[in-house]
Amino acid sequence: MDILGDISGIRGTQLKELKDLTSLRTDRPELIHDDLLMGICRLTSLWNKEIALYINRSGMVIAVAIGQHAAVKLPPLPARQAGRLRCLHTHPSGNPQLSPMDLSALSSAGLESMSSIGVSNGQITGVEIAFSGDSDYQILALNPKEFVNFSYDGAVNDYRSRPASPSLKVSEQEKAFLVALEEEELGLELLTELTELAHSSGVEVVGQLLQPKRYGSPVSYLGKGKLQEMTQHLQNSGANVLICDDELLPVQLRTLEQATGVKVLDRTTLILDIFAQRAKSREGKLQVELAQLKHLLPRLTGQGLSLSRLGGGVGTRGPGESKLEMDKRRVRKKINLLENELGEIRKTRTTQRRQREKSGIPLIALVGYTNAGKTTFLQKAMEQTRSKGESVKGEDKLFATLDPIVRGIRLDQRTEILLSDTVGFIQKLPHQLLHAFLATLEEVQNADVLIHVLDASHPRALERADTVHKILEQLECHHKPRLTLLNKIDQLDHPSDLSRLAQELSHPIPMSLIANTSLTPVWNKVLELL
Ligand SMILES: Nc1nc2c(ncn2[C@@H]2O[C@H](COP(=O)(O)OP(=O)(O)OP(=O)(O)O)[C@@H](O)[C@H]2O)c(=O)[nH]1
Numbered sequence: 266m267d268i269l270g271d272i273s274g275i276r277g278t279q280l281k282e283l284k285d286l287t288s289l290r291t292d293r294p295e296l297i298h299d300d301l302l303m304g305i306c307r308l309t310s311l312w313n314k315e316i317a318l319y320i321n322r323s324g325m326v327i328a329v330a331i332g333q334h335a336a337v338k339l340p341p342l343p344a345r346q347a348g349r350l351r352c353l354h355t356h357p358s359g360n361p362q363l364s365p366m367d368l369s370a371l372s373s374a375g376l377e378s379m380s381s382i383g384v385s386n387g388q389i390t391g392v393e394i395a396f397s398g399d400s401d402y403q404i405l406a407l408n409p410k411e412f413v414n415f416s417y418d419g420a421v422n423d424y425r426s427r428p429a430s431p432s433l434k435v436s437e438q439e440k441a442f443l444v445a446l447e448e449e450e451l452g453l454e455l456l457t458e459l460t461e462l463a464h465s466s467g468v469e470v471v472g473q474l475l476q477p478k479r480y481g482s483p484v485s486y487l488g489k490g491k492l493q494e495m496t497q498h499l500q501n502s503g504a505n506v507l508i509c510d511d512e513l514l515p516v517q518l519r520t521l522e523q524a525t526g527v528k529v530l531d532r533t534t535l536i537l538d539i540f541a542q543r544a545k546s547r548e549g550k551l552q553v554e555l556a557q558l559k560h561l562l563p564r565l566t567g568q569g570l571s572l573s574r575l576g577g578g579v580g581t582r583g584p585g586e587s588k589l590e591m592d593k594r595r596v597r598k599k600i601n602l603l604e605n606e607l608g609e610i611r612k613t614r615t616t617q618r619r620q621r622e623k624s625g626i627p628l629i630a631l632v633g634y635t636n637a638g639k640t641t642f643l644q645k646a647m648e649q650t651r652s653k654g655e656s657v658k659g660e661d662k663l664f665a666t667l668d669p670i671v672r673g674i675r676l677d678q679r680t681e682i683l684l685s686d687t688v689g690f691i692q693k694l695p696h697q698l699l700h701a702f703l704a705t706l707e708e709v710q711n712a713d714v715l716i717h718v719l720d721a722s723h724p725r726a727l728e729r730a731d732t733v734h735k736i737l738e739q740l741e742c743h744h745k746p747r748l749t750l751l752n753k754i755d756q757l758d759h760p761s762d763l764s765r766l767a768q769e770l771s772h773p774i775p776m777s778l779i780a781n782t783s784l785t786p787v788w789n790k791v792l793e794l795l
C-alpha cells in the first residue's frame with residue numbers, strides 16, 4: 266500500500282515501519298489494533314505530523330496518509346462501503362478534539378465514523394469519535410483510561426439504535442472569518458460588502474481582518490505575521506470557514522488551507538455559491554455550473570483532487586454539486602458539454618429575439634449594481650401601467666434577480682415598450698462569471714436605451730456607478746443612450762450628495778421607488794432618448 270501525503274524528510278526505514286504496521290488487522294470490537302495505535306502515536310511525535318488511516322469493517326487498513334487526513338483521496342466507493350469505513354487520525358498537538366474540518370469530512374465522505382487521537386510524547390492524551398446523523402453528529406470523548414475498555418462495535422450498534430441525544434449535537438451552522446487586503450482606506454467598505462455576500466449565502470460572520478495590500482503575499486495571500494494572527498483569531502472565534510475578498514491564486518488557496526486547517530473560499534466562489542442557490546431556469550443553472558467548473562479547473566492539482574475537500578456547505582452548492590467531484594480531464598469534457606448545451610438554448614433565444622426585433626417594439630434594459638432597485642422599478646412600472654405578465658418583487662438581498670425577465674409595458678395608446686430586468690453587477694466581478702452570464706445580458710446588449718438604477722443613498726454611490734460603467738464597457742454597451750435613476754432618495758443622509766451625483770451622471774432623475782412616485786418623468790426621458 267502506498268503512503269500518501271507529505272513524506273518529505275522522512276527516512277525510508279521509518280516509512281517501512283509505518284507500512285508494516287498497516288498490515289496489522291484490527292479485531293472486530295476494537296477501534297484500532299493496539300500495536301498499530303502505539304506505532305502511529307510514536308511516529309506522530311517523532312515526525313510531528315498527523316497520520317491518518319482508513320480502516321474497513323473487516324479491520325483492514327485500506328489507505329494511509331501523512332500530513333492531513335484531507336490529503337487522502339479515497340478511490341470512489343459505493344455508498345454502502347463508505348458507510349462502513351472509519352477514518353482515524355492523530356493530532357500531534359496533543360489536543361484530541363475533532364475540528365470542524367474533521368466533522369465536515371465525515372459527512373461529505375459518508376464515513377461510518379471519524380476519530381481523532383491526541384498524541385503527546387508518543388502517548389495518547391485522549392480520543393474523540395464522531396458518528397454522523399442526518400443533520401448532526403454524535404461525539405464520544407474518551408480519556409486514555411476509558412479508551413482501554415472501549416468497544417467500537419458496541420458504540421456503532423448503540424449509535425445506530427439510539428436517536429441522537431441533543432447534548433451531543435454540534436451545530437452545522439457555518440461560521441466565517443473574513444479577510445481582505447485593503448488598497449487605500451477602502452477596506453471596511455469591502456468587508457461590508459463581503460459580509461453581505463456571506464449573509465446572502467447563509468453563513469454567519471464571526472470576525473474579520475484587514476491587511477494593507479502592500480504586505481500581502483503572492484503565495485499565502487496574507488503576509489506571514491498576519492497569517493499567524495489570523496490562525497489565532499480563527500481558533501478563538503470558532504470559525505470553520507475563511508473567506509478572502511479577492512480571487513485567490515491556486516497556490517494561495519492551498520497554502521491558506523494547509524496553514525489554517527479550515528475551509529477556504531475566495532470571493533468568486535462565494536458569489537457563485539449565491540448564484541447557485543438562486544438559479545431557477547435551466548439556462549441559469551447551466552451558466553452557474555459552467556462558471557463554477559471554469560473557476561475550479563485551475564485550482565485542481567494533479568488528478569482526482571476534488572471539491573470534496575470543502576466537505577459540503579457554502580462554496581460547494583450548485584446544480585452540479587455531485588458532479589463537481591471530478592478530475593481535470595472530466596472537468597474539461599463537462600465544460601465542453603455545458604457550452605454546447607448553452608449554445609443550443611441561445612439559438613432558441615436568438616430566434617425569439619429576431620421575432621421581437623421584427624415587431625419593432627423598443628427594448629429598454631435595466632442595469633445597475635446589485636440591490637439598487639432594478640426589480641422594484643419593473644414592479645412599479647407594471648403596477649402603474651397595469652401590465653400583464655407574472656408580477657415581480659424586489660428583495661433586500663444581493664443577487665435577488667438572476668434570470669433575465671422581459672415584460673411588455675404599454676405607456677399609452679400608441680406606445681409600447683419591452684422592459685428587461687437582469688442580474689445585478691458587483692465590484693470585482695470575476696471575468697469568467699461575466700462571460701458565463703453574457704447570454705443573460707443579451708437583453709442589455711440589444712437594448713435601445715438603458716436605465717441605470719443607482720442607490721443614491723449609498724456612501725460609495727459614485728464608485729458603484731463607475732463599476733457599472735466599466736462593466737458596460739466590457740459588454741460594449743457604454744455608448745448606448747442611458748439615463749440614471751438616482752434611487753432611494755428617501756434614505757439620503759446628505760441631500761448635497763445628490764447634486765454631486767446629478768452632475769456626474771448622465772440624464773439623472775432622482776426618485777424613491779418605494780414612495781410610489783410616478784414614473785412619468787422616466788418614460789418621458791426614455792422616449793426622448795429613443
Ligand atoms: N429605502 C428604499 N428602498 C428601496 C427603494 N427602492 C428599492 N428599495 C429596496 O431595495 C431592495 C433591493 O431592491 P431590488 O429591486 O430587489 O434590487 P435589484 O437591483 O433588483 O437587486 P438584484 O436583483 O439583487 O440585482 C429591496 O428591499 C427594495 O425594497 C427606495 O427607493 N428606497
Ligand SMILES: [Mg+2]
Nearest residue numbers: 639640665666
Ligand atoms: Mg433584481
